[in-house]
Each structure stands twice: as structure tokens, then as C-alpha cells.
Amino acid sequence: MPYLILAFTFLLTLLTQCQTAPANPAETEYEAQIDQRPSQRRAAISAAWERKNWLLVNTCEHNREARALDVILKRIVADSSHGRRLRIVRLSELSKTDLGSNSLLMVGNKLPTAVLNGFGATGPEDVRGYDLSMPDWSLRAYYLQNPWSVADSTAAMHLHYASDIERLSNQLEDLYQSDNSWRSLFRGRYGYAITEGNAARVRGFFSDDDWRPDEEEELTFHPPQGPTYEDQQVRLFAPEGGPTKQTVDQFAAQVGSIKSKIARWYKLDSLPIVDIHLYPTLERLSLRFQRMNEVQFDQEDHDLHVSLPIIDNDRELFFCMLRWARQIGSLPTVEAYLDRGLATLASGQLLITKKGIAELESQGLFPSLAELKTIDRESFGDYLYDYAAAVRTYEHFADFGLGLTHSSGERGADRFSLAVHNGFEKGMTFAHEGYCIYNGYGGGTVDASLDSLATLGVNSIAVVPYTFQRDPNVTGEMPVAGSAGSENNAATRSSIRRAHLRGWSVMLKPQIWVGRDSWPGDIDFTTEAEWKQWFKRYSEWMLNYALLAQTERSESLCIGTELRFATLKQPEKWRNLIRAIRSVYDGKITYAANWGEEFDNIGFWDDLDIIGLNSYYPLSEKADATDEELLAGARSWVSMANKVAVRESKPWWLTEVGYRSVEQAWVNPHADAGERARSEIAQARSYEALLTSLDEASEFKGMYVWKWPSYLGRGERRKEKIGFTPGGKAAGELLKVFYESREEG
Known part of the structure; x- marks a missing residue:
């Protein structure tokens, strides 16, 4: 194949550069984006996280307010979900020595002068330019420097403040409801947040050098000055900038149509004017409210907040309009x-x-x-x-x-076909690797990451939302991710749509993250009743994504990953699940079997469209393996997988495959780097063997390399350069040549 000749040329050039040339310019660019907190600050955060004994400091000066706040503070102390031992004390009872020698969680309606100094303020009337003494305003800060600490100048503390105790209590309750625990009191996605009502006005981080607010990283959200559009049905505001007139007119007509329909349902002449705030992106709306959905209803001010463009989400807009109409009293509750x-x-x-x-x-x-x-x-x-x-x-x-x-x-009009390029999926696993909204699936960094990924000749991505099972032997809730920074449904939709805008196909590949240092292959049960319970919840969870995939026209759906005991012990339950999924989803269905025993013994390949293999087969057990030995190792398992596909008369994909850029990358490909030194050469040699052998497999029709981050500034992987990501490395050039060769036929 022509690509092999080019591959050897690329490899020779790049390997020479690895030995003699300075750092790759692309990697230098990545380094500039890395959030490199200095060791002193990281040490302070780590130390604060490890401390189990904390003072829960009630900062209220008046007894009546302090007693009112104590009601919820006692709940916090009694609940063990935060994993800390707390003792409630009044600020007025503590000396500077007490404050400086303890871990502090400060809650109340007073901002001590020493804390204000850290924000460059002299009073609550001017914190970052906002008057926090007003009843609608509040401040939350995590890991700010403890100003009373003498023995350890790097000690950190947390703060939750609002001048109005009822508002503060409600905010604390909202934190609890967000994940059914009080853990959020001790962790935040940002260093500090200033809110007015339910909406953020400022979010930011503390400086690496002096722990003061870092103005370069601060996000500010301005209120609208007036409506950009108004008629008898709706007032539209654009707090983040003006959308086009065409967009405004179309959206106003959409809202008017919904209101008219609701009025007809309930035999009303009309409904009042509704105020709606428009945002240019899902990210900006979500950053402001710390909730991620394209449409949100603020029950406090009765306004709707919408990210543009609205794509196939009339369902949520209808719902929020109904809740709005009921909230203002126009409809019965x-x-x-x-x-x-x-x-x-x-x-x-x-x-x-x-x-x-x-x-x-x-x-x-x-x-x-x-x-x-x-x-x-x-x-x-x-x-x-x-x-x-x-x-x-x-x-x-x-x-x-x-x-x-x-x-x-039937869904005939909604059917869709697999969007492939010359019958081959040139894929990459697109990983949600940031939980601050802006750097995950729903954030603004996705486009830059996909643009960079496009240079490798990719035409497909795997989008991977996770759930969590705490114990591999106990069926848990297996929740669909919901927090604002997670791979929630809205964020997942967003990344799928951005891939589709590029003409790429998408494999939606939901996976389980398992606790207790386990992996999906450890999930196992001893009784039929336990298996039945697990499959019911797993099926419900997977159906959420089957319906999402159908709505978003995701070309393929992977219905499970590396669940070896579940597949080998319960094949009929998988056939039931496949029937359920096919009843709601029209795309291609695959399963990602773990390399080895599971792949060799799957019993329901005939019910699937595509055979899926997560391959981390060793290419050789020898630390000093030659290129010929690596190629022989790759050929052995590629040939085996291809024979399975021939036997089943189905194509096969590598639903996951990859090698770290470390020495002896081929020996145990899935393992952590451990003490192995960085080596782009070892990674590239492993890819060369893999790609050469895949070119010889007649039924091989696509692969998804592990992996590519949603945020190119991801720190540890770019900084140490020992991860799986092939970008900016010799392996990436080999992959590009391989993918481009597939366009030839």
C-alpha cells in the first residue's frame, strides 16, 4: 500500500526529530494552555482536602440570625456525606490563633475584614465591583488563603456568604440537592463565584502567585440593558450579545406559536408577555446558572433563558413555557x-x-x-x-x-443510514476531560479540539458519557450524568451536533465507571435476582442514550463496554436489551468486547450489526522486541478477530485501541505508565505494527483510537506526554497517513 511507504518516511523523519529537535511547536502551544498551579498552592489544596477535622464557623453577628442559620448547619454536621468531622462555632468566639490553626468552613452574613482583604476590598459594598451587602447577592469561595494562618502561610479555607440568611439557607439547600450530599460545600469548579439571585455575575480563580482573584481568568456576566425585540407575545433580551435579526424573528415566531397552542388547550384568549433571555452558546448559559440545558426557567424571576440556536428541543421549550404559565397563575398547577x-x-x-x-x-x-x-x-x-x-x-x-x-x-420518515466515508470509520474516542463546563462536551473548547483532530484525517468520533457504579457486586443507581460540568445529555448532544456539522459520523458509547478500584469487567452477581435487577437498571440507563442517539441521528450506538461476566453469563438478557433498543433506535448497534476471553466467547454477535473489539492485546512480551516481532504479534490477534467477523458475516470495528507514548508500549498497552520513561518511538512502532496488520484484514471497517481530549489544555497528559493521545507525536502522523489512504478506495 502507498501509505506504508509514506509511513516509513514519516517515521524516519519524526524519530530523528525526537532525538535532535526542540519540542514540537504544537506541543509548546498546548503547554501554554495548561493550568499549571504551582506546587505550593497544590499542596495547600491537597492538604485541605485530606483534613478531616474542620471548624464550621457561623459568621453571623446577631443571635437571631445565627440561630436561624444554625438550623441548617446542624444538618450539615449530622450528615456524614461530606466525609468530615465538623464542629459549629461562632466567629465571635474564636481568637486569631484559633482561626489560624484550624481548617475553616465559614458560613454566614458577615465578611471578616481579613477575608475582604484577599479580594482587594474594604467592605462587602465593593467586592469585585459589586455590592454584596444587597439582599439578592452572595459569594462562594473555595480554597482561598486562610488570612489568619501564621504557621502555614499556604493554608486554605472555604466561604459561603450572603447578607440575607434565608437566601443563604436556600443556597445551601440547593447545594445539597445538586448531588444529594454536602460535598459541594468543600469543592467547587471555580475559585469563587458572585451571584445575583439565581444567576452568576462573576466566576473566577485565585492567582497562583498571591491567591488574589486572577483577572485574566475571570468570567463576567452582564445583565441586559433592554429588550432587543418586543411584541405582544414576547420580550427578548440578549445579555451576551445580539443574535441576528433573522434568528430573533424566527425564535419570536416559535414562542408565539407555543403560547397560542397553550392558550387554545386551556381555552384562554391569550397569555401575558414572557421575558426570555437569549445566549449565544450553551456554555455561556450554563456558566451563568451552573445548570446545563438549552432552555432553563428561573422560578424566582419567572424568566426563561435559552441558548441559541434551538435545535430539535421544542420539547424543553414547551415544558418551560408550561411551567412559566403555571407559575404566573395563568394555568392551574x-x-x-x-x-x-x-x-x-x-x-x-x-x-x-x-x-x-x-x-x-x-x-x-x-x-x-x-x-x-x-x-x-x-x-x-x-x-x-x-x-x-x-x-x-x-x-x-x-x-x-x-x-x-x-x-x-412507524418511524419510517425518521430512519437514517450510517454516514460513512467509503465504508470506513476513521475514528477517535473523544473524551470529556474537563468538569468546569467550558472544557467539557458542552463547552467552547470542543471546536478547537475537533479542528485539531481533523488534521489527522478523522471522519468519526466516539462520544462517551459515563455513569457510576460504586460497587461491582451491588446494583446501584447508575445515574445519567446531570451536573453542569459533567457529560450530561445536553453536553453530549452538543458534541454530537458539532461533529455532525463537520460531516463526521458519531458512535455514542455510554460506559460505566466502577468504584472500589474496579472496572466494568468486575461487575458480577451470584443470584439470578441480582442479575435481573442489574439488567433492568442498565437497560433503562442505556435506553436514555438509544433515544438520544435516535433524536440526534447518531449513526451508531455501542450498547456496552467490557462487561465480561454480564455478557458471558447472561447472553439472553443481552438479546432482550438489543430488541428493546431496536424498538426505539434505527442506527447501527455494536458491543465493545474486552480483548481476550470476552471477545472469544461472546454469544450474541448475530444480533448485532457490527462486531466490536476493545483491543489491548500485547504485541510482544519482550522489552527489546524487533519491528518484525511487533508485526507478528499484531497479525496474530488481527487475524483472529477477522476470522470471527468472517464466521459471523459481519464487519468488525476496533471500538477502542491505543498505545501510550512510553517505553515498551507494546508489552501491556492498557496499563498505567508506571515508571516507564516517555518514548514517542515506542508508541509509533506499536502503531506501525497495528496499522500494517489492519491493512490485511478483509472485514475490518473502522476504529476508534483512545483518545483525544475535549480540552487541549488538559494538564497532566500534555505536560508529561506519556498518555495515549497521538496528537503532536510520531504516532499521529502514522495514523494520518493510514486514514488518508482509506480515501483511495
Whole structure:
């Protein structure tokens, strides 16, 4: 193949550069983006995180306010979810020595002068230019320097402040509700945040050098000065800049149509004018409210906040409009699940047939009306919840006379085909590697990362949202990620859409992160009842992504990864799951089997469209293996995988494969770097053997290399350059040549 000749040329040149040339300019650029906190600050943060004994300092000066705040502070002390031993004390009772020699969590409506000094302020009336003495304003700060510390000048503390005690108590309660624990009192995505009402006005970090606010990293959110559009239906504001007139006109018409429909349902002449704030991106909206969704309803000021453009999310817009109408008193109050159902039906986004519903109901995977009333929608999965709510609403509330219908037709008009280029998926696993909103799947760094990835000739990405199972032998909640910085549904949608805008295909590949130093292959149970419970929750969780994939036209869906005991012990339950998924999803379905025993013994390949292999087979056990030995090692397992595909009459993909840029990368490819030194040469030699052998496999139709970050400033991987990412390395050039060769035929 011509690419091999080019590959050898590239390799020779790059290996020479590795020995004699200065750092790759691209890598130097990455280094400049790295968040390199100095060792002193990192040490302070690590020390504060490890400390178990803390003073919970009530800063209120007046006894009545202090007692009111103590109510919620006592709840915090009694709850062990934060993992710390807390003792409530009043600020007025502590000496400077006490303050300086303890770990502090300060909560209340007074900002001590020493703390204000750290913000360059003399009073609460001028903190970062805002008057925090006003009742709607609050300040939250994490790991700010303890100004009273004498023995250890790097000691850190946390602060939660609002001048209004009721507001502060409500904010603390919101923190608890965000993850059903008080852990958020001790950790934040930012160094500090100033909020007005429910909306952020400032978010920032503390400087590496003097622990003061770093102005270069500070994000400011300005309130709108006036509406950019107004008619009898809606007032539109653009606090982050003006959208085009065409966008404004189209959105105003969309809102007017929804309002008219709601008014007709309830036989009203009209509804009042609604105020809606428009944001240019999902990131900016989410940064302001620390919640990620394209449409959000602020129950405090009764305004809607929307990120543009609205793409196929009338469902959420309908729902927020219904909640708005009920909140202002125009409509009777109903439970939220009913509005979820009404919004899904009215938006025409119920992409599930009666046949599909029957399949899910036969497996106990379609919640009843009673179950909907008790399910937590966000962690359960909003797609399956909303679809079930729509059907149950239609079944139980048809006598409302709302003129809603549920089509029983097939999804023929919504079917889509696999978007491949010359029949080959030139893929990369696109990893969510930042939890501060801006650097994850829903953030603004995604475009730069995909632009860089495009230089390798990629035409497909795997998007990988995670859930969590704390114990491999206990079925847990397996929640759909919901926090603002996580790989939640809105963030996942965002990355899929950005890939599609480039003409790329997407494999949606949900995975489980397992606790207790385990991996998905450790998930195992001893009784049939335990397996049944686990598969029910796993199936519900996976159906959320099947419906998301259907809505977003994701070309393929990987229904599981490296669940060796589940697949080898329970093949029939996987066949049931595949039937359930096919009842709601029209794309290609695969499973990512772990290399070795699981791949060799999967019993349901015939029910899938594509055979999937996560391959970390050693190429050689020899530390000094020659190129010929590496190639022989690669050929042995590639040939084996290809024979499985021939036997099953199906194509096969490498759903995951990769090598670290460390010495002897081929010996144990999946392992941590350990003490192995950095070596782009070893990584490139491993890729050369892999790509050469894959060129000889007749049924091989695509691969997803592990991995590429959503944020190019990811610190440890770029700084140490010993990770899997091939970008800016010799292996990346080999991969580019291989992918480009596939365009020839």
C-alpha cells in the first residue's frame, strides 16, 4: 500500500526529530494552555482536602440570625456525606490563633475584614465591583488563603456568604440537592463565584502567585440593558450579545406559536408577555446558572433563558413555557410529569411507536404513571422519562380535551443510514476531560479540539458519557450524568451536533465507571435476582442514550463496554436489551468486547450489526522486541478477530485501541505508565505494527483510537506526554497517513 511507504518516511523523519529537535511547536502551544498551579498552592489544596477535622464557623453577628442559620448547619454536621468531622462555632468566639490553626468552613452574613482583604476590598459594598451587602447577592469561595494562618502561610479555607440568611439557607439547600450530599460545600469548579439571585455575575480563580482573584481568568456576566425585540407575545433580551435579526424573528415566531397552542388547550384568549433571555452558546448559559440545558426557567424571576440556536428541543421549550404559565397563575398547577408529557406530545418529538412501547412494556422498561411520580427524572434519564410521561398522559388524561394525539405509525420518515466515508470509520474516542463546563462536551473548547483532530484525517468520533457504579457486586443507581460540568445529555448532544456539522459520523458509547478500584469487567452477581435487577437498571440507563442517539441521528450506538461476566453469563438478557433498543433506535448497534476471553466467547454477535473489539492485546512480551516481532504479534490477534467477523458475516470495528507514548508500549498497552520513561518511538512502532496488520484484514471497517481530549489544555497528559493521545507525536502522523489512504478506495 502507498501509505506504508509514506509511513516509513514519516517515521524516519519524526524519530530523528525526537532525538535532535526542540519540542514540537504544537506541543509548546498546548503547554501554554495548561493550568499549571504551582506546587505550593497544590499542596495547600491537597492538604485541605485530606483534613478531616474542620471548624464550621457561623459568621453571623446577631443571635437571631445565627440561630436561624444554625438550623441548617446542624444538618450539615449530622450528615456524614461530606466525609468530615465538623464542629459549629461562632466567629465571635474564636481568637486569631484559633482561626489560624484550624481548617475553616465559614458560613454566614458577615465578611471578616481579613477575608475582604484577599479580594482587594474594604467592605462587602465593593467586592469585585459589586455590592454584596444587597439582599439578592452572595459569594462562594473555595480554597482561598486562610488570612489568619501564621504557621502555614499556604493554608486554605472555604466561604459561603450572603447578607440575607434565608437566601443563604436556600443556597445551601440547593447545594445539597445538586448531588444529594454536602460535598459541594468543600469543592467547587471555580475559585469563587458572585451571584445575583439565581444567576452568576462573576466566576473566577485565585492567582497562583498571591491567591488574589486572577483577572485574566475571570468570567463576567452582564445583565441586559433592554429588550432587543418586543411584541405582544414576547420580550427578548440578549445579555451576551445580539443574535441576528433573522434568528430573533424566527425564535419570536416559535414562542408565539407555543403560547397560542397553550392558550387554545386551556381555552384562554391569550397569555401575558414572557421575558426570555437569549445566549449565544450553551456554555455561556450554563456558566451563568451552573445548570446545563438549552432552555432553563428561573422560578424566582419567572424568566426563561435559552441558548441559541434551538435545535430539535421544542420539547424543553414547551415544558418551560408550561411551567412559566403555571407559575404566573395563568394555568392551574399540576405535577411536573404531566407537563413533561404534554410538552413531548405537543412538540411532535415522541419518536417511538406503539410496537416499540409494547416491547419496552413487555420487559418492564416503560414506567407506569405511578412510577413516574416517584422517579428522579434527571438521574433516571430524561428521554425515557419524557416519552413514558407522554404516553401515560395520553392514556390517562385524554378527557382533558387538549387536542393532543399520539401517532401509532412507524418511524419510517425518521430512519437514517450510517454516514460513512467509503465504508470506513476513521475514528477517535473523544473524551470529556474537563468538569468546569467550558472544557467539557458542552463547552467552547470542543471546536478547537475537533479542528485539531481533523488534521489527522478523522471522519468519526466516539462520544462517551459515563455513569457510576460504586460497587461491582451491588446494583446501584447508575445515574445519567446531570451536573453542569459533567457529560450530561445536553453536553453530549452538543458534541454530537458539532461533529455532525463537520460531516463526521458519531458512535455514542455510554460506559460505566466502577468504584472500589474496579472496572466494568468486575461487575458480577451470584443470584439470578441480582442479575435481573442489574439488567433492568442498565437497560433503562442505556435506553436514555438509544433515544438520544435516535433524536440526534447518531449513526451508531455501542450498547456496552467490557462487561465480561454480564455478557458471558447472561447472553439472553443481552438479546432482550438489543430488541428493546431496536424498538426505539434505527442506527447501527455494536458491543465493545474486552480483548481476550470476552471477545472469544461472546454469544450474541448475530444480533448485532457490527462486531466490536476493545483491543489491548500485547504485541510482544519482550522489552527489546524487533519491528518484525511487533508485526507478528499484531497479525496474530488481527487475524483472529477477522476470522470471527468472517464466521459471523459481519464487519468488525476496533471500538477502542491505543498505545501510550512510553517505553515498551507494546508489552501491556492498557496499563498505567508506571515508571516507564516517555518514548514517542515506542508508541509509533506499536502503531506501525497495528496499522500494517489492519491493512490485511478483509472485514475490518473502522476504529476508534483512545483518545483525544475535549480540552487541549488538559494538564497532566500534555505536560508529561506519556498518555495515549497521538496528537503532536510520531504516532499521529502514522495514523494520518493510514486514514488518508482509506480515501483511495
